[in-house]
Amino acid sequence: MERHTEIKIFTGSESVKFAQGICEYLNIPMGKSQVIKFSEGNTFVKVEETVRDKDCYIVQSIGSNPNDNLVELLFWIDAFKRASANSITVIMPYFSYAKGDKKDEPRVSIRARVCADALESVGADRIVTMDLHAPQIQGFFKIPVDHLFAMPVLCSHFKQLGVQDLVVVSPDAGYAKTARHYSNFLQVPVAIGDKNRKDHSEQAEILEIIGDVKGKNALIVDDFTLSAGSIINVAKGLKEKGAKDIYACVSHSLLKGETLEKFYNSPIKKMLVTDSVTQPQNIDKDRIEVCSVAPLFAEAIKRIHHRESVTELFDKIPDSVI
Incomplete structure (x- = not known):
C-alpha cells in the first residue's frame, strides 16, 4: 500500500x-x-479533516498555562490516534515540567517522568523539543526525542549587535557547560555565577562571580526565566565586579506583568529570547528582542519527515533558519 507522504501540521491553542x-x-x-x-474549564478538541494514514505533527508548548497545555496536548494525541493517523509527532518548543527532573527531597513527584509516561501512553510516536532544563530528560522517554538548541539562533542574532570586549556568563555551575558552547560560538571567555537557591520561591542568591569581568561587556545566558530573579541578581553582581554593559540570552522567557517591569528596572541593557512561548504584545522591543525558532523546528520536521539526519541542526544550522 502506498503511504501518504504530505506533511500535516496542526496546532494547539498555546502555539498558534x-x-x-x-x-x-x-x-x-x-x-x-x-x-x-x-x-x-473543560477542554474539547477536534481534528476537522481526514488524517487517516497521514504523518501528523501537533505543535503545542507546555508553557504559560502548563496544566491546561498538557491536558489539551494529550487530547490532541488521542484524537489523532483514534482518527487512524499513521504517526503522531509532538512539536513541543518549551516543556515547562522539565524542571521536575529529579527527586531531590523526600515525598515529591518526578513530574517530567509523569508527563513523559502520559504522552507515550496516549499515543505519541516522537517528541521534538528545545533546550530541556536537563538533557537526561530524554531518557525518561522510550520514544525518540529530538532535542534542539536555541544557542546558534540566539548567538547569530546577538553577533549582529556588534558588542566588543565580551564575556559570556553562566548564572550557575549547572549551566556552565552550555555557557561554554556560547563562548566557543562567539569566541570569547566565560565566567560563572555561584548561585544558591534555598526554596521554591523562584528567587536565588548570587554569592560570587567566578572569572574576570572587570571592564568587559557581559552576556548572561540561561535556558529559561520565570521571574528574571536569577539573571537580574547576576547582573547586579557583574556591575559590582566592574562589568560595563550587560546583555542576556534566554531560550524560554515567561516574563509578564510585574516580572516584566522588574526586568525593565534591572541593569540588563537588552535581552534576546525565542518565541518558544508566546511573548506579551506590549514588550519593549528595545529591551527584549524575540528571535524566532519556528524555522529551526520547521527544518527539523522536514528532515524527520524525509528520513534525513537532524544532527546538523544541533550546532550548525542552515542560513535560511536565521
Whole structure:
C-alpha cells in the first residue's frame, strides 16, 4: 500500500503563531482543527479533516498555562490516534515540567517522568523539543526525542549587535557547560555565577562571580526565566565586579506583568529570547528582542519527515533558519 507522504501540521491553542511560522517556512497550509474551552474549564478538541494514514505533527508548548497545555496536548494525541493517523509527532518548543527532573527531597513527584509516561501512553510516536532544563530528560522517554538548541539562533542574532570586549556568563555551575558552547560560538571567555537557591520561591542568591569581568561587556545566558530573579541578581553582581554593559540570552522567557517591569528596572541593557512561548504584545522591543525558532523546528520536521539526519541542526544550522 502506498503511504501518504504530505506533511500535516496542526496546532494547539498555546502555539498558534509559532505553528503558523512553521507552515510559512514549509510553504504548506495549517491543518484544520478546533479547540473549545467550556465555562467550567473543560477542554474539547477536534481534528476537522481526514488524517487517516497521514504523518501528523501537533505543535503545542507546555508553557504559560502548563496544566491546561498538557491536558489539551494529550487530547490532541488521542484524537489523532483514534482518527487512524499513521504517526503522531509532538512539536513541543518549551516543556515547562522539565524542571521536575529529579527527586531531590523526600515525598515529591518526578513530574517530567509523569508527563513523559502520559504522552507515550496516549499515543505519541516522537517528541521534538528545545533546550530541556536537563538533557537526561530524554531518557525518561522510550520514544525518540529530538532535542534542539536555541544557542546558534540566539548567538547569530546577538553577533549582529556588534558588542566588543565580551564575556559570556553562566548564572550557575549547572549551566556552565552550555555557557561554554556560547563562548566557543562567539569566541570569547566565560565566567560563572555561584548561585544558591534555598526554596521554591523562584528567587536565588548570587554569592560570587567566578572569572574576570572587570571592564568587559557581559552576556548572561540561561535556558529559561520565570521571574528574571536569577539573571537580574547576576547582573547586579557583574556591575559590582566592574562589568560595563550587560546583555542576556534566554531560550524560554515567561516574563509578564510585574516580572516584566522588574526586568525593565534591572541593569540588563537588552535581552534576546525565542518565541518558544508566546511573548506579551506590549514588550519593549528595545529591551527584549524575540528571535524566532519556528524555522529551526520547521527544518527539523522536514528532515524527520524525509528520513534525513537532524544532527546538523544541533550546532550548525542552515542560513535560511536565521
